[in-house]
Amino acid sequence: MNPAPATASSTHGLAVEMRNVGFCLGKRQIVSGVTFRVAHGETLVLLGRSGTGKTTTLKLINRLLETTSGEIFIEGRPQLEWDPIRLRRRIGYVIQDVGLFPHWTVEQNVAMVPRLEAWSEARVGQRVREMLELVGLDVAKFSARKPSELSGGQRQRVGVARALAADPPILLMDEPFGALDPVTRAELQREFCELAKRLEKAIIFVTHDLREALLIGTHIGLFTEGRLAGTYEPEEFLRSKDAEARAFVDSLGAGEIWDKGSPQITSTRRKA
Amino acid sequence: MNFLTFLVNYRGEILSRTLEHLLLVAAAMLAAVLVGIPLGIALVRRQNLRRWVLGTANVIQTIPSLALFGFLIPVPFLGGIGARTAIVALALYALLPILRNTYTGIAGVDPAVLESARGMGMTQAQILWDVQLPLSIAVILAGVRVAMIICIGVATIAAAIGAGGLGVFIFRGVAMVSNSVILAGAIPAALLAIGVDLILGLVEKKLTPTA
Numbered sequence: 001m002n003p004a005p006a007t008a009s010s011t012h013g014l015a016v017e018m019r020n021v022g023f024c025l026g027k028r029q030i031v032s033g034v035t036f037r038v039a040h041g042e043t044l045v046l047l048g049r050s051g052t053g054k055t056t057t058l059k060l061i062n063r064l065l066e067t068t069s070g071e072i073f074i075e076g077r078p079q080l081e082w083d084p085i086r087l088r089r090r091i092g093y094v095i096q097d098v099g100l101f102p103h104w105t106v107e108q109n110v111a112m113v114p115r116l117e118a119w120s121e122a123r124v125g126q127r128v129r130e131m132l133e134l135v136g137l138d139v140a141k142f143s144a145r146k147p148s149e150l151s152g153g154q155r156q157r158v159g160v161a162r163a164l165a166a167d168p169p170i171l172l173m174d175e176p177f178g179a180l181d182p183v184t185r186a187e188l189q190r191e192f193c194e195l196a197k198r199l200e201k202a203i204i205f206v207t208h209d210l211r212e213a214l215l216i217g218t219h220i221g222l223f224t225e226g227r228l229a230g231t232y233e234p235e236e237f238l239r240s241k242d243a244e245a246r247a248f249v250d251s252l253g254a255g256e257i258w259d260k261g262s263p264q265i266t267s268t269r270r271k272a
Numbered sequence: 273m274n275f276l277t278f279l280v281n282y283r284g285e286i287l288s289r290t291l292e293h294l295l296l297v298a299a300a301m302l303a304a305v306l307v308g309i310p311l312g313i314a315l316v317r318r319q320n321l322r323r324w325v326l327g328t329a330n331v332i333q334t335i336p337s338l339a340l341f342g343f344l345i346p347v348p349f350l351g352g353i354g355a356r357t358a359i360v361a362l363a364l365y366a367l368l369p370i371l372r373n374t375y376t377g378i379a380g381v382d383p384a385v386l387e388s389a390r391g392m393g394m395t396q397a398q399i400l401w402d403v404q405l406p407l408s409i410a411v412i413l414a415g416v417r418v419a420m421i422i423c424i425g426v427a428t429i430a431a432a433i434g435a436g437g438l439g440v441f442i443f444r445g446v447a448m449v450s451n452s453v454i455l456a457g458a459i460p461a462a463l464l465a466i467g468v469d470l471i472l473g474l475v476e477k478k479l480t481p482t483a
Contacts, residue, residue, distance in 0.1 A: 059391075062391055064387065064390060064391055085393050085394075085395055086393070087393075088390070088391060088392060088393035089392070089393035091391075092392075093388060093391035093392055095384060095387060095388060095391070097382075097384030098384065098388070099382070099384035099385045099386075099387055099388030099389070100385070100388075101385060101389075101402075101403060102382070102385070102407065102481075103406050103407060103481030103482075112392060113392055113393065116392075116393060116394065116398070146482065159388075162392070163392070172391075
């Protein structure tokens with residue numbers, strides 16, 4: 001178990017830090033005592049069953065929800081010192097339902113934050129092309145399309161392109177591939193994994209799928225009942241004696257092991 | 273006297289009454305839109321006000337139009353005999369469909385779209401103007417259309433309190449037991465309703481973003 005994913009020397013590279021953070025809604029405590037650090041270039045996956053506070057924790061980071069106890073530091077500065085609008089424009093946000101603007105074209109959707117930030121039109125156009133290429137969408141073919149003319153996978157690619165458009169140092173992703181069919185999901189997971197390695201961003205990724213967590217995370221934070229039960233490196237997670245961690249590993253199916261060498265799950269002994 | 277010669281002889285008055293009618297409706301609609309749309313938007317953010325405001329608008333809608341005109345006559349500033357009272361009454365009738373549709377339209381915007389708009393750093397004003405209003409404009413305009421039709425119809429009653437309009441012919445025709453005179457008011461009113469509805473339909477088509 002490793003409570004601080006970021007190496008001690010990389011304080012200046014620290015993107016998001018939570019110190020004993022809690023959130024309650026009325027009298028109900030949703031999240032409590034969450035502490036973690038994520039540096040640039042790291043991907044922390046928040047793993048847990050439904051309703052364990054993963055999404056709530058994610059929303060505390062970009063202040064869609066306000067913490068009720070503890071402290072959050074973004075890029076070394078206390079979160080509350082940031083103007084919420086400025087803060088959010090430096091944090092990419094991708095959600096399961098994508099939330100593309102249905103009345104805007106792909107180009108307009110991707111260009112959203114750069115335009116809000118008043119970039120020159122030439123720079124916006126350049127950036128949109130780069131982003132669409134980055135997520136593997138043909139610029140000429142897709143720029144002018146509306147979200148309703150895209151498949152689920154294409155929509156989520158646009159969602160990722162939009163989140164990355166203003167080059168935010170931090171990226172929050174809430175089950176971004178959860179609503180996709182298994183084949184498309186695997187495709188996007190693989191591509192995203194490659195992308196994450198190149199981008200050097202601090203990524204916080206919520207999922208309830210251990211395979212996804214193992215594939216994408218440099219660290220895995222396990223959530224149970226509104227608490228961060230532990231933070232692990234992927235191989236560490238598989239060996240963990242923690243009951244909830246075991247439950248997740250068992251859900252993968254017996255005999256499957258994680259092969260760190262190649263980014264995929266290999267099965268040595270398939271169940272009949 | 274047959275109906276056609278009647279129309280020809282009275283074309284001047286028909287035209288001026290139609291114009292009068294249109295002005296009553298336009299003034300009332302302007303007031304209803306200026307109050308109804310912002311109020312409808314406000315109701316989405318303040319759910320506790322919703323029941324009261326929509327409830328009140330519902331109650332107003334159920335008051336018979338002649339009674340509403342009557343009620344308003346003794347009210348200071350708003351009431352009295354003439355066009356001002358009629359405009360207030362018509363605006364009150366137009367309020368409910370505009371209010372309700374604005375609320376329904378704005379409240380019906382996909383929560384995922386709002387979450388991503390907020391999460392990516394749009395301000396409240398940007399969310400309203402760039403996301404919520406464009407996505408609910410069709411529903412809001414549908415409310416305006418319904419309000420417009422109601423107004424054009426109810427405005428014929430305004431003649432009863434001396435506000436003029438096409439209702440003048442209808443009341444006169446009833447008193448004279450003359451179908452021609454009644455029709456001289458009823459037909460232009462109907463044509464007005466159809467015409468205005470068609471125009472608003474085109475506006476709606478033009479403003480609605482294709483998804």
